[in-house]
Amino acid sequence: MIDYELTKEQxxxxxxxxxxxxxxxxxxxxxxxxxxxxxxPEILRxxxxxxxxxxxxxxxxxGDFVSQCMAGEELAKSCPATFLAAMSSGTAFGMALQCxxxxxxxxxxxxxxxxxxTIGALACTEAEAGSDLSGLSTKAEKKGDRWVxxxxxxxxxxxxxxxxxxxxxxxxxxxxxxxxxxMFLVARGTEGLAVGPTLETMGLRGAxxxxxxxxxxxxxxxxxxxxxxxxxxxxxxxxxWLKLSLSAMSVGLGVACMEVSTGHGxxxxxxxxxxxxxxxxxxxxxxxxxxxxxGRLLTLRAAWSLDHQEAEAPVLASCAKLFxxxxxxxxxxxxxxxHGGHGYVKGSAIERLYRDARFAELAYGTSEMQRAFIARxxxxxxxPA
Amino acid sequence: xxxxxxxxxxxxxxxxxxxxxxxxxxLCEEADLKGEFSLEVWKKLGSMGLLGLPIPEEYGxxxxxxxxxxxxxEAMGHAGLDGxxxxxxxxxxxxxxxxxxxHGTEEQKKKYLPGLATGEDIGCMGLTEPxxxxxxxxxxxxxxxxxxxxxxxxxxxxxxxxxxxxxxVVFATLDKAKRHKGITTFIVDRxxxxxxxxxxxxxxxxxxxxxxxxxxxxxxxxxxxLLGGEGNGWRIALGGVEWDRSTLLSPFLGGAMFMLENCxxxxxxxxxxxxxxxxxxxxxxxxxxxxxxxxxxxxxxxxVAASKDNGVMLNPLLASVNxxxxxxxxxxxxxxxxxxxxxxxxxxxxxxxxxxxDAKLGQLGGGxxxxxRMIVARFMMM
Numbered sequence: 001m002i003d004y005e006l007t008k009e010q011x012x013x014x015x016x017x018x019x020x021x022x023x024x025x026x027x028x029x030x031x032x033x034x035x036x037x038x039x040x041p042e043i044l045r046x047x048x049x050x051x052x053x054x055x056x057x058x059x060x061x062x063g064d065f066v067s068q069c070m071a072g073e074e075l076a077k078s079c080p081a082t083f084l085a086a087m088s089s090g091t092a093f094g095m096a097l098q099c100x101x102x103x104x105x106x107x108x109x110x111x112x113x114x115x116x117x118t119i120g121a122l123a124c125t126e127a128e129a130g131s132d133l134s135g136l137s138t139k140a141e142k143k144g145d146r147w148v149x150x151x152x153x154x155x156x157x158x159x160x161x162x163x164x165x166x167x168x169x170x171x172x173x174x175x176x177x178x179x180x181x182x183m184f185l186v187a188r189g190t191e192g193l194a195v196g197p198t199l200e201t202m203g204l205r206g207a208x209x210x211x212x213x214x215x216x217x218x219x220x221x222x223x224x225x226x227x228x229x230x231x232x233x234x235x236x237x238x239x240x241w242l243k244l245s246l247s248a249m250s251v252g253l254g255v256a257c258m259e260v261s262t263g264h265g266x267x268x269x270x271x272x273x274x275x276x277x278x279x280x281x282x283x284x285x286x287x288x289x290x291x292x293x294x295g296r297l298l299t300l301r302a303a304w305s306l307d308h309q310e311a312e313a314p315v316l317a318s319c320a321k322l323f324x325x326x327x328x329x330x331x332x333x334x335x336x337x338x339h340g341g342h343g344y345v346k347g348s349a350i351e352r353l354y355r356d357a358r359f360a361e362l363a364y365g366t367s368e369m370q371r372a373f374i375a376r377x378x379x380x381x382x383x384p385a
Numbered sequence: 386x387x388x389x390x391x392x393x394x395x396x397x398x399x400x401x402x403x404x405x406x407x408x409x410x411x412l413c414e415e416a417d418l419k420g421e422f423s424l425e426v427w428k429k430l431g432s433m434g435l436l437g438l439p440i441p442e443e444y445g446x447x448x449x450x451x452x453x454x455x456x457x458x459e460a461m462g463h464a465g466l467d468g469x470x471x472x473x474x475x476x477x478x479x480x481x482x483x484x485x486x487x488h489g490t491e492e493q494k495k496k497y498l499p500g501l502a503t504g505e506d507i508g509c510m511g512l513t514e515p516x517x518x519x520x521x522x523x524x525x526x527x528x529x530x531x532x533x534x535x536x537x538x539x540x541x542x543x544x545x546x547x548x549x550x551x552x553x554v555v556f557a558t559l560d561k562a563k564r565h566k567g568i569t570t571f572i573v574d575r576x577x578x579x580x581x582x583x584x585x586x587x588x589x590x591x592x593x594x595x596x597x598x599x600x601x602x603x604x605x606x607x608x609x610x611l612l613g614g615e616g617n618g619w620r621i622a623l624g625g626v627e628w629d630r631s632t633l634l635s636p637f638l639g640g641a642m643f644m645l646e647n648c649x650x651x652x653x654x655x656x657x658x659x660x661x662x663x664x665x666x667x668x669x670x671x672x673x674x675x676x677x678x679x680x681x682x683x684x685x686x687x688x689v690a691a692s693k694d695n696g697v698m699l700n701p702l703l704a705s706v707n708x709x710x711x712x713x714x715x716x717x718x719x720x721x722x723x724x725x726x727x728x729x730x731x732x733x734x735x736x737x738x739x740x741x742x743d744a745k746l747g748q749l750g751g752g753x754x755x756x757x758r759m760i761v762a763r764f765m766m767m
Binding site: 001002003006010262265274276277279281282286287289290293294297298300301304315316322323368370371372373374375376377378379381382383 | 386387390391452649653663666668669670680681688690691694695697705706709755757759760761763765
């Protein structure tokens with residue numbers, strides 16, 4: 001029977017995480033953005049340890065998706081960069097190990113991921129391969145009982161601070177995408193692994209990003225995560241979770257934009273009344289509310305679908321990702337407009353959120369890729385016999 | 386949290402969908418071309434119990450819950466029924482009969498509901514006036530108590546079903562100075578002295594629903610036809626919002642399904658430059674956007690319906706969000722469907738042209754999108 005209400009436990013969790021994020025996470029949001037890039041890792045480590053203590057990272061490893069999305073929205077609302085770093089460690093790296101790793105792999109890394117003492121990263125994208133993985137060039141060659149990895153990865157979130165990486169590489173190029181790719185665990189400090197300089201990103205600067213280089217990087221046979229040749233399927237699963245997580249991030253970011261804009265609408269006066277009472281500004285606030293509200297619904301719907309292993313979960317996750325990532329950019333734009341010139345100044349919250357929002361439409365499947373995937377689902381359903 | 390319909394609900398939806406597709410769809414197409422209400426369509430809908438869905442069985446209805454009512458609306462839209470007939474059903478069932486069901490006395494229910502539930506009597510509701518639309522509290526139709534009667538004077542406009550209606554649920558004011566607090570609701574019979582209806586209006590879309598003005602000239606309404614007590618009209622009108630934001634929107638939701646199906650089929654079949662046009666990204670983009678709209682609209686509509694079924698108070702913000710989103714985005718998507726069909730999209734005999742005309746009403750009726758944004762903003766600024 002249709003029921004949209006969260007359970008009592010979920011509501012309690014939401015309240016607890018919201019309060020924690022407000023007091024413990026939000027205060028560092030501005031400094032994570034403005035700090036010199038060499039200062040970021042220390043601040044971020046502090047955020048991770050707090051997230052660990054509050055149980056947030058454990059939730060990413062063990063919680064249901066509805067709870068994760070609810071909690072994620074609260075975190076992203078307080079600090080989108082911390083959200084992204086936590087997602088990259090807890091979900092992209094941690095949950096992949098949780099679902100596909102061996103007992104030994106889990107025992108070695110997951111306690112640290114859950115406590116926030118260990119930070120993980122996922123390294124897939126390359127200069128010539130993003131949405132189209134067939135362009136990957138990183139390879140893993142079997143030498144004796146070891147794998148030797150060669151290649152380089154781009155745009156690895158958390159790379160400058162990560163203690164361990166999941167690396168996607170060809171183990172059998174001839175076998176093609178679905179059987180030729182494999183995922184490897186590579187710990188920081190492994191010989192042949194080099195982390196590149198931290199990139200200057202437009203936004204989400206608190207989630208430091210860099211490329212990594214693998215040059216004759218030799219790892220033991222037990223570094224393989226899942227089956228040899230199972231990397232593509234594994235990445236497909238991770239991407240589903242990440243689409244959902246990014247949806248929650250977009251909603252949280254959108255709510256943050258809406259809240260500062262509503263505050264500004266009430267506090268700022270023009271022509272004798274708060275500007276939010278002018279219809280032009282009010283309509284913008286209303287659109288922000290609408291897009292956030294429906295985005296949250298789509299996100300929770302997709303999360304519930306994934307929790308219940310419905311066949312339509314992947315397409316619902318794409319719908320949520322597409323809707324929320326485009327919404328948050330629209331919302332950030334409206335929020336900037338509501339703030340007028342004051343929003344255009346470094347140090348204003350909206351200036352930071354505006355830059356942060358742009359990421360959502362680009363990562364883990366651009367909007368173009370989401371549309372192609374969603375359209376395929378409908379087109380296939382109504383193929384002529 | 387649960388997003389699944391019960392088996393019973395699913396089976397019911399399937400039955401309605403099949404019936405409408407096989408027996409009603411082509412009649413609606415013909416009727417829309419002529420721009421006329423079809424009594425045959427009406428009777429068919431009545432034969433399936435669709436004209437009295439939420440009315441309790443003891444009054445001749447089906448006693449359906451809110452979600453089931455929405456599923457029926459969805460199924461009708463999905464089967465391709467035109468927006469005019471579904472609007473006529475909406476005004477009849479949810480604006481007229483449901484108000485009597487929720488606020489009527491036992492005598493009123495016994496007198497009016499059985500006829501309405503079968504569709505034998507057609508119902509309508511009169512709120513909007515020439516001088517007051519979204520600002521409904523400014524209505525000017527007056528009611529004055531005289532002995533055991535109320536005397537109504539004034540006029541209503543854009544009243545769906547009025548030309549055919551036997552039963553009118555009418556909002557009037559006992560004291561205009563009191564604004565909201567003076568508004569009072571009456572059930573007025575077609576044969577009451579002093580009531581008359583204007584000529585049917587020619588509309589852009591939803592052509593098969595009849596629409597006209599209603600005039601009250603010293604119209605005599607027996608005191609026992611007072612609905613819900615003196616001064617309670619505003620509360621009744623607001624309560625109607627729950628129906629308006631769910632059951633009345635549900636045919637639009639089904640309409641989006643109909644459109645997505647037709648667009649997907651067409652994109653698979655129509656070829657250009659040696660391939661199906663569905664291979665072009667610009668076509669795929671439209672199909673993807675329709676799907677996202679459909680998923681979001683579905684969640685929005687059933688949220689209101691489920692909250693009513695589960696006894697959760699309706700959040701007025703969320704109701705406005707529904708109306709705004711389904712209205713605005715629905716129209717945009719219908720326009721995208723016409724684009725997808727190219728020149729054929731502009732032709733009545735293809736299935737998307739009517740949808741665009743019908744969908745425009747979603748942005749206007751029952752509170753414009755501008756007003757929805759105003760309502761949401763007002764709550765946010767509190």
